[in-house]
Amino acid sequence: MSMFLHQPHLAADDLFSALRVLFPQTQPMRSTTTAGVEVVGVLVASDRVRDVWDEWRGKHGETGWWPYVSRMSPEALTSGGLLWEGVDAAVLENMVAEVVCQDHDARAASIVVSSFLGSTDPAYLAEGELEEWLDDYDPDRLAPRLSPAIAEPLPGTSRWVPEDPNTWYGRSQWWLHFVPARGGYEVPVMLPGLIRTGNGTHYLPSADDAALLRRWHEQWGAELYFASGSYLELVIDRPPLDPRSAAQAATELMGYCEDTVEDPRAAGDGMVRSTTWTLWWD
Template sequence: MNTFLHQPRLAADDLFSALRTLLPQRQPVRSTTTAGVEVMSLLVAADKVRDIWGEWRGRHGETGWWPFVSTMTPEGLTSGGRLSEGVDAAVLESMVAEVVCQDHDARAASILLADFLWTTDPAYLDEGEFEEWLDEYDPDRLAHRLGPAITEPLPGVFRWVPEEPNTYYWRDQWWLHFVPARGGYEVPVMLPGLISTGNNPTHYLPPADDAALLRRWHEQWGAELFYASGPYLELVVDQPPLDPRSAAQAAAELRGYCDDTVDESQITGDGMARSTVWSLWWD
């Protein structure tokens, strides 16, 4: 039977065995969603989780399993609740087929346009305010307000998986989950509801929208899914945009995706968009 679901190169049993030897003092957990997605999970000490994630991210081509960090437990990912409600094997197959076949660049553009239209309802804005919003969403206009090109990416700041024990979000250990996926951009589809993109039902994005933007950012700037847990998302970005036009494009798209975090595109275009970590959250 043909399927759009990703078939990993490394068998689940072999991955489980590899994780058992990775940290012998911590046993991995094996679980399955109601749609049949198998998830491997390992509790990792805070001072090791980024390095281990980086190692297994680098091995994704040979394993076919994408790693990501989360505060969500294996049971929280796979046992009922919002991640699996109404999603059986047939629904999952349809969702993955949509993601595989969609024009992700066009869909990403439509997300930006939809957010712009949603936030600029003409019933509540006068002409001057509309022009101000264009300055925030139009990359060509925004680029003229950004600083000049830089030669090296700005150092990223991990907000949700911080390095310092005295920071607010510090934890001694984190869950590292492995999901069979073509890339990190497919994880929100394999685990729908993993990313909560807002509390307004008229502006809640479906997993295919998450996948479209994450895939575009992966192809454009090497952005990879690192951390996901409800309204919190963090991407590691290998080649962030350094020139004003590209940084403006990234900042506008980040705004369209998460205007709770990106409420000033200029600040993001000169800052986070040009850095190696994109840290987002939805209110």
């Protein structure tokens, strides 16, 4: 038995049978990646998918399967080269071992610093430009520019899973996938290439995705809700409400996905303090 791969408490056959009973009109589907990771999925009505996701993430401790919403079926996900090629069982074991053993806070910090240094070389900035650059990238300098602390989180609205089938991404049903993982932060490692873009603007290895997602999970209760290609959405149970924490989250999000968080001040006063973080890469 693997030392590092997560072993779910509920067998895949039992999960599949339970979903067949609960969703008799939309029979579940199962598929397996080249590395042997089984993905079980079921179609859920758009107006119910958030509630069903909430219910099953609440059961994660007893099932060992993490649910997330997707636009595609398990079979479509695991075939056609959508996931990274060349990841067999041995490679996956090493990837998961790296994630389990890594200092995720230190790795997350390194990712953010590397991103900032890669965006602009401070050595080529004039003195005034350097100060403006630091105002955006240093949480201690950003925090005084944010709004005062608020008592309650801002309401978060999903951008990628709308209930209205007439909207751009709207549809009457969504796939709810189940993946054997310790938490949502581990899903990008179990399904390497799940978060990716065609033009390479998201270039991080899965272990980096996992490091940031786990840090945000522990700091602010961030949970993986939706993932499909260049689109990612997190549900935030304890969003940062005070300026210093919001500044920290805003700079980390900008380091991870500058395509979305171009203005850390706007993000720190808005999305960061809400219950939904929506990210996308151009």
